[in-house]
Amino acid sequence: MLTLKTMLTPETLLGNWGTLLLPINEDDSIDYHRLSEEIDLLTGVGLDGIYSNGTAGEFHNQTEEEFDRVQLVLAEKCRAAGMPFQIGASHPSPVISLARVRRCVGLAPHAFQVILPDWVTVSDEEQMVFLAKMSEAAGGIPLVLYNPPHAKLVLTPADLSRLRKAVPQLIGVKLASGDKQWFEEMRTRVLDLSVFVPGHLLATGVQEKVASGAYSNVACLSPRGSQAWWRMMATDLGEALRIQEKILELFAMCIVPYKSAGYSNPALDKLLAAAGGWGNVGTRLRWPYRWIEEKDAEAVRVVARRLLPEFFFAGE
Template identity: 70%
Template sequence: MLTAKDLKGNWGTLLLPINADDSIDFDRLGEELDYLAGAGLDGIYSNGTAGELHNQSEEEFFRVQTLMAGKCHTARMLFQIGASHPVPFISLERVKRTVALRPAAFQVILPDWVTAGQDEQILFLRKMAEAAEGVPLVLYNPPHAKCVLQPLDMARLSKAVPQVIGVKTGGGDSGWYDEMRPYARELSVFVPGHLLAMGVQQKVASGAYSNVACLSPAGAQDWWRMMDTDLEEALRIQRRIGEFFDRCILPFKQAGYSNPALDKFLAAVGGWGTVGTRLRWPYKWIDEKEVAPARAIAQSLLPEFFNYA
């Protein structure tokens, strides 16, 4: 099982291929898993925000996890199951139902419809840890969570529930990194993929559940490795990633497209799979006609991310 010290690296998210009738295309999902398992990633995770955790039946949830577990065990690839759900009881049942699949960790969010107070957060995580039967927990706390935790909150929860070995965060400014740094010695801290080099420079980030891996799984992995050997060059690449995001992703975000829509668009721009940009009803997705112009800009700014078959 993973520990706080060895939970690190560049992890790719599982994106749901959606058919025109709003069903999940499990054939394309299997092809996506095969590609991700062969891309050299440190691991794969399911049912994050980009995996549309909020918009599946429980039978679909179980089928997605079973498919991922089978593919990853065969490829000897680490994987984490996103057991998150806005309803805490359903999240708990998701852990119980999939613990036999032997993931490296479960990702969970705090109760999200009625936000949990400090004591309730601990009660929730302790019950989840009990159901996980020794599989560690990663607290998924992105910037759009209803309750965004501060570094002291994360440290408090990991101390109260030692099975919490890591957190997904939105990062922050230099003050946030200064506050987070002492806790990062005992807690694996993941920051946004497009800010990973800065997180490493700040001696806080252990890795990313990476939106950059949506664009190019293998390219994102090479960039992560570069942070060990040439951090200055990795930071220069991060600046170019930022320029691409400002030009091609931010306008869609400002137009009201969701994070799942943006991540699927990144994968379409990268051109490595057949996920497509479609989201499930009632959410809108970015039109496929927008892919080619964005890809041209990405190839110009980030040619190293397109050097893969």
């Protein structure tokens, strides 16, 4: 278990990290009381860590005052619980992202998550210039690069290796998984980065000896169940792979149809959390984004409990 004084490295950035979802009131304000309760629940189930302001945390749709308050609540709660945490400092504007890092250094997260500037695609040289300045602003706190499949520039394994060599403070990446050829290239090219893959494909990533962990959408469904599944991968990978097939079956039946209907990833993650029933986050997104009604979560819950009974516990 990491401590609050541990300096993360590519070797120690591991495990099943839960995302901090953003509870939204009917008037579009953030419900900080429910946010605080959510952190208490997440710190109580033995996750390897918590991270804020990923896509599911709606980092793209907050004021800077709201951003600061969310990070302060997270840092105070995690410090009190002895829970490792990462702060998502991502923003479509590199200037705002840089300012977020500078303001949050004093909160001493285990890492900052950042994205590459995306409105205008950055060149190879500009990528390094961006990450170098973010690294400087972060002081000794390491960086994790979030490069989702919907980014304008999806980095190759060779790109990741180049950036790691240019910016030593870059210790990890969060990205989509790939095919056999991709896994082979990741094994041979990215030898000194912690690689986090999508939660629902984590067992495959472990089997391929590429994945160090996941910033997990599966933890949205069940933080406790996803943590038990991660631990299983070290003792019974075959059973973990069997459970992954059940997770993929659940997603195909209950999540993909909403995705195909145009709902965003934050909407899908909040649906999973509502179906899991472990907290009171709600499914509402901020204007202008559509959310899935909470009543729809009941049908997902029924299927999830049938396919993944080991993910549900008394009281959840």
